[in-house]
Amino acid sequence: MRCPFCAHDDSQVKDSRPTEDNTAIRRRRQCEGCGARFTTFERVQLRDVMIVKSGGKDGETRREAFDRGKLEQSVALACRKRGIEQERIDQLISGIQRQVETAGESEIPASRIGEMVMDGLRQLDSVAYIRFASVYRDFSEAKDFEEFASTVQQAGSAGE
Template identity: 60%
Template sequence: MRCPYCGGLETQVKDSRPTEDSAAIRRRRICPDCGGRFTTFERVQLRELTVVKRSGRRVAFDRDKLARSIEVALRKRPVDPERIERLVSGLVRRLESMGESEISSEMIGERVMESLKQLDDIAYVRFASVYRNFREAKDFEAVLGELEPRPDEDAETDELAATRRRVPSED
């Protein structure tokens, strides 16, 4: 493994352990040339994936790019980082398990939106606004119409409505 600081090729592994979900091995490394310390992750890769862009261009699938786009959608949302990692790992596993080596960017985007819709409504709308290239407010309205009320939200709405019926107006 090449040192990210000095480019040395003889780095040494000081510690290895599985990640929380045991989907990867975390390795702490040190470079004997410069003394730099860094972490690497080793994951199972079922097959090499190629992404077919809308323009027809083909690029290698980049797990980190997928993770960054999901993290941007989830920025400042109350979602545990480990849950985000599980979501990304699950998406990559599903893509690799499809049996195809070429996958359209549209399919990846739709899968991400499905996952975000289950995880966090705000992140889903954020991702959809970029992925679907929203241009007007009505584009947001259409996506918001796709969201289903969550069970706890229904209870809050019913409770609020009942409170309003019980409290006489002061008009």
């Protein structure tokens, strides 16, 4: 494993243990070049899945490999400053990744992943859900927020 500090190619594993949700192995490593310590995570990847993105400026369809990092980044942004335990966020992300990899398809529309995130955030935190929806559904005016928030409030009061 390449050292993130000095780019030396060799590091030694000092400690290995499963993460709390048992979806990855956490490894503490020490660089043999500079002696710095860093953590890596090893996850099972069942298959390579391509994400199909349509639309954009030119209306063309693009394909790119599923990237857990992008998923983590967008969910983290929606959950920022919400006081949600990192473990619950990690479980949401791992659950979505598992659904994507076990769907049996080599290509999945980005819209399906967006809906999976929306479903997960709806159950996790209503503000994070609205934040994600505002980007995902491309809200352009304040009334878009108001209309969407009112449907969230109605759904919340119907479940009581």
